[in-house]
Amino acid sequence: MDEVHHDWKNTINLNILFLKVMGLWPRKNEVYKPGFYMVYCGIVVTLFVAWHIFTQVINIYFVGNNFESVVAIAYIILIEITAIFKVFFVIKNTKKLKERMALLKSNWFQKSNHEQKVLIESSIKFWKSVYRMFIAMSVSCNTFWLIYPLLDSSAEEKRLPFLAWYPYDYRISPLYEITYGFQVFSATYLTLVHLNVDNLMYTFNVYMKCQFDILSDNLRNFTKMSSDFNKSLIMCVLHHKRILSFVEDCSKFFNWIFFSHLIISGISIGITMFQLSIVVPFSSEFYSLVSFGVAITAQIFMYCWYGNEVELRSNLVSYAVFESDWTDLPLNVKRNLLIFVINVINPIKISAFNVFYLSLATFMTILKTAWSYFALLYQLSLRNK
């Protein structure tokens, strides 16, 4: 068990290290106090995020007439807007996020006995492999995206990975390399933002899921836990209440992020497919688009998958009560049980403002929407030709 504990801590610490480097995680328990770190964060965010996106937005105005260029720029801007939301909300909620993270670190294994730790082990392993897979995907996506202008075009036609407007002519030799380098840094920064903030969210969701598993197991055996049934039941009730408050806090942080992600994913996947249909097949631009499409689909899939998992696990809690040995209990304990069951019958659904729920059904809706946008854009481009 200790290796699982150890590995898990490693993954979380890696995640936090990335966030620290990106200027989003002030040291220890501090919030953003005026000082070196805050200045560093300010510079990094303004330069790599705000300036980068701003130049691309201005570029839309300059290429207004060419339908395909507008589409090409627009959808990258959309993904970057989700990155802005993520940066903004992480900075805004730093204190609460840190508190939750501290709670998570101390509490994850404390509450469970040996059998429960076995239960959780598989979830934790899955989560770790998801993180590693994401790192791999984003690295490959980033690499492809940043290299294709070099591979695809000849030396004279100096292209940049992101179509943006600069107040100077970027084609002149030293300026071209500097601008290219700047775009490399920006793109890497944005990818890291997506990767790590998403992983933060997955971590919280995995924690919720494991807590529900532990709660279900406790409920199944609450008659065996001690001689005073009422006390053990009430402990489970308190545990459940703590989980509920954790879920509520998390949804407060992540509301806007989920909302923007859900809306923008459908559009982006559709446009990526459209882009794939117009570029030269099997060029490196093609590969970069493929890896980008795979990455954003996987990203929204993991959101919906974890939301679904939490919903499924919370559904099992009421069954767990029924599986316990309740038939011989005194009446007053049964009444407490009744009140508890009425309240856990409805599953906990993670949502964005209670309008869109994170579940696999939502994922299917997003894919269908993406397909319809792709069909529309394809028709429009055929017509324009």
Next chain:
Amino acid sequence: MMKFKVSGLVADLMPNIRLIQGSGHFMLNYHADNSGALHTLRLGYCCVTLVFMLLQYGCNFVNLVLERGDVNDLAANTITVLFFTHCITKFVYFAVRSKLFYRTLGIWNQPNSHPLFVESNNRYHALALKKMRRLLYIIIVWTSFSAIAWTSITFVGESVHTTKDPENENLTISEPIPRLLVRAWYPWNAMSGMPHMLTLIFQVYYVFFALAHANLLDSLFCSWLIFACEQLQHLKEIMKPLMELSATLDTYVPKSADLFRAPSATSQDNLIENDYNSKNEDLKGVYSTRQELGGHFRGAALQNFGAGGVGPNGLTKKQELMVRSAIKYWVERHKHVVRLVTAIGDAYGVALLLHMLTSTIMLTLLAYQATKITGVDKYAATVIGYLLFALAQVFHFCIFGNRLIEESSSVMEAAYSCHWYDGSEEAKTFVQIVCQQCQKAMSISGAKFFTISLDLFASVLGAVVTYFMVLVQLK
């Protein structure tokens, strides 16, 4: 002359009511002086407004029929006619079903009260009042802004329409038409001069009053919902003190457990000293009554209810009576809120259904019109203006309907989140019944066809986008 007293909802919504009466709706109650002459005068005013609205609407409709040759004109005129159908429908609906509105307005005239919960009740009442006022200001500003924008945009751009060239069948020429807010047919020539000025003024009056009719009724509906939601918040807030009131006293002061020889299973004394659960050591710090109950901790104060006379629930007689009266207050107030919400649904449900029907057709046509936008010009501005206004009207009542659903389903969570396990058996039965009853959320339905919630708005928005995409492809 009898002093005119208002109470309950009518007192709270007096500004709304006065505005509604001012705009010409058939609301003839709620006046201090309802003598024959004044009553006839007011009735006359309402009838005159009705006649004007119908006349102008008729002129619009005649124009629609006359200009049905050209597809673009047909679409544009249909949208205008449908837009004003909202307003006429609401006006006539109110006139026909004003009894139900009066009944809803009178439902809250005699609310119950309990000395323990008066402060909370007043606080939430004041909150509701503040929100209703704020909504009313926003609606007034929005209506005036729309009317002014409509008037100003009339004076931008050319006032022409295209017809077939009388010389050459295949060409179209543009023919000037009167510069008015809405295209309508008049039996007089309104091109210029005095008739044009008078027609323009009449149309400004028409547009402003029509928008006011529709929006004021919607805001009345939403104000009712605000009131119901704040009452539910009040009920949620008093759940916790109610449970504390009924708590068996030995949980507060463990040492005096022998005073209250309640049946063993319910006693929760010594939870803090018990260390049987070595695995869950953190609970020692978690379940400490002083920490959990915070400001409401009353400690030994509740013990002084006379010696002896301990009831079966572990409470003294006096305490039991107080708990029972508090529970009664809670349940009666909840039933009153349910009656209010049912009355609101009965009064306004059909109007919402008609609104959604008209909106669906209008938004489909607007999607079609939107596909013809070529640039930033007067046409684009008018299409987008119509679209935004229609969507804003739907959003207005969807958001308050959604809030009602959320508030009513969170009553169950409030019941659960208080310390129900500490309460007496009677209180626990009460919590159980509340949880079971409040599992189903209270909602307003459009005559049982659909529920008013943000889902409805999302589906309307989605439908508009879908129609737009399909029509763009068919172009």
